Amino acid sequence: MLIAARHSKEATTISRITEIDKSRLQVFMAFQQDPLGLLVNVLHDGDMVYLGNGRKRPAFIVNSPEFVHEILVSKDAFFVKGRSSSVLSRTIGDGLLTSEHERHQKQRQYMQPVFYKERIQSYAQIVLSEAEAFANRLIAGQTISISDTMMQLTLTVIARSMFATDLEERKSELAAAVNDTIERSARTLFSPFIMPLGMPTPGNMVHRRAIRTLESMVYEVINDAKIHPEPYQLSLLGLLMDTRDTNGEGIPTKEIRDQMMTMLLAGHETTANLLTWIWYALGENPEVEAKFHKELENVELTEGSAMETYRRLTYTNQIIQEALRLYPPAWTILREVEREVTMLGETFKPQSSFLISPYSIHRNGNTFEDPLSFRPERFAEGAGVWPRFAYFPFGGGSRSCIGSNFAMMEATLILAAVGKRFRFRRTDSRPVQPEPLVSLRIKGGLTMKPFKQ
Template identity: 30%
Template structure:
């Protein structure tokens, strides 16, 4: 089945409308949707899904509930956190080979204990101390670009993935990852997403959780590539400690629970995998999308360049500059609105509850889908347009339950401030010198598997700024 895609307007229009999949007027049959979802979860939604508030539908044996307005999102993820804290079976089984019982996929007692250990490690209060390492790493990337001939073609998605993998390694794990290790991590995550199942039919048919899910050799190989790097980082901690180098991995190794017991080796590696995945993959995708959007939006580029020239000049930025880079932040926030890195947030009800007056049975799947809510025309003017200015207008800031690129409620991403700071500094430092141009003839389309990417790569031409 061929699915039409919406093409962007020309870059000369006032408001650039970036690409998004075709929206159905009427929802297709379930089996058609399942086939489409296996390839791209963003392609299954109808016009009504974007405009809805609270919808439900039974798919095989599962009740599926869609929350698409701030009031019901608050009920689902804040008020009813206890009943809806468990991630969906699809997400848990898709990530279990890589993350084990890590914070991202665990729940109840395991989640509560690990959150106490992990959250302080990347808490917003620690970000100012991480900023100098971020800046040093970004400047190294800028120098690497400066050493390339004018017009060199680069894969912006891979470039940003290498950058953020290096940042997360240096700031969180206290070591220089190096080009070879970064390559292993980046390719490992890409391959893992490409091969992992996007639909968990076993759970949709109500079959037991313990039934094994088939995992092909490609998944095992990509998982091993990532975990081997993490094992090296963990094993090297003893040498780092002797050299006086502090790191988060050291915090995990030395952490104790309320009973005074250390985390197991598996738990440490699982949490390291969560931090690495959340700390590099999502920010890399955001930056790649930002470069694409800017390449198609001349007016936005002019405003961005004016800000970074004025605020940064030729000096090395610091954490204090982030607060003054208001338009740069708006570009990142608007990118996150249009292309949220995790565009589907799904939970499984571990007990019956109520949302918006609707009874939610145990076992139901409750979904908050940023991809839909961030483009809901009831909540946003020009919902499909790239318009960073909407985030500059303080009087019109979005409701925090209507803008959820980092989730919301008790399970909100612990690294929110880390990721935002990293993205703002990366965009500002690189945009001060470069104005990347999309390679002519490139068709960029959003694809969602575990995260939302601009396809498998993003070919762009490095152009040095002349103004």
């Protein structure tokens, strides 16, 4: 269903906001059927598009980088995450991804040291060893689900680096539980109302069972860290266990659980989806793939050299940035006005909600030439300049992704270690469709065959 937009009544004097020429219900149905199509369809209809006639809770799609900057940076204190936090907190609790204002700032402050440069250097060795172990298990010509295997690989990486825990024996079970929580959360996030998780519906039962599976691992690791703290000292879990407030009080176990659940979901599922999109894009773009493998010919992956290797992989980094442009895992960012706010001459009342989509904004032809083509060279040094927040795969402002540097390092080293030995080809010709859940993945997954490089 295509949605047309027209200038709102307000737009007779201020042209930055337009109004969709459909009822709120029609807009909602269009979004349910094809959210990405709706967002791309209204991209050029105005800096901000007003969705219907909701008086109590007016809603807007944000297309302009200037308005994105206002919401995420300049006027950030006037906004909360709203519905997205309410939905995700059912699974991950009150962790970094869902907490607000002062609590969020406090949590970000005590978690930040985990992502310092020196810590990331130590994590790089873990990423490289796990990626090489994965490559060792691959059999040339044998079909695999690249989406499932990337999910399991990144889960193993996050468990070893953030929790100092080996999940090899449980990775399939835990990856499936993560997938169930993601699917159930996405259904709730974009449904007309939030059904209490305690209601015994089939979907809620699947969701609760998945949460129990993840929690059993989390609490098992927490309890072990309390008894044997030494192996965990360099991990996120060790940092959380050692953190004290001004009164000398430690972080409550429930809050540690919430941060670990946050990292389990946000810390690996997004990277797994990104890597799946990249393997797909490489297979579809032979010239890009050839340049990728050419760069890897001159790189030695040896113990102790992971970060040095990471810094040398310039073209691989450009491939990742281009994949983040076309297929951003965080395809949408939701915000809700908490206190009346004025932005660029427009005033918005409390409970006004805003949908910001990196997916659609990254596809603006006025910013990126031939925007639907996969061109990593866009990100070569000096190749182009675009407005701030015309490209923002990791969000921005006080809630920008705390693990962005870790994610870039992880994706780069996995691509290098696996790509140095294999290339991948699809096993069927069905059209690949994006599926916008909590993060953007390939609908139905992706099967490929590895071939020796």
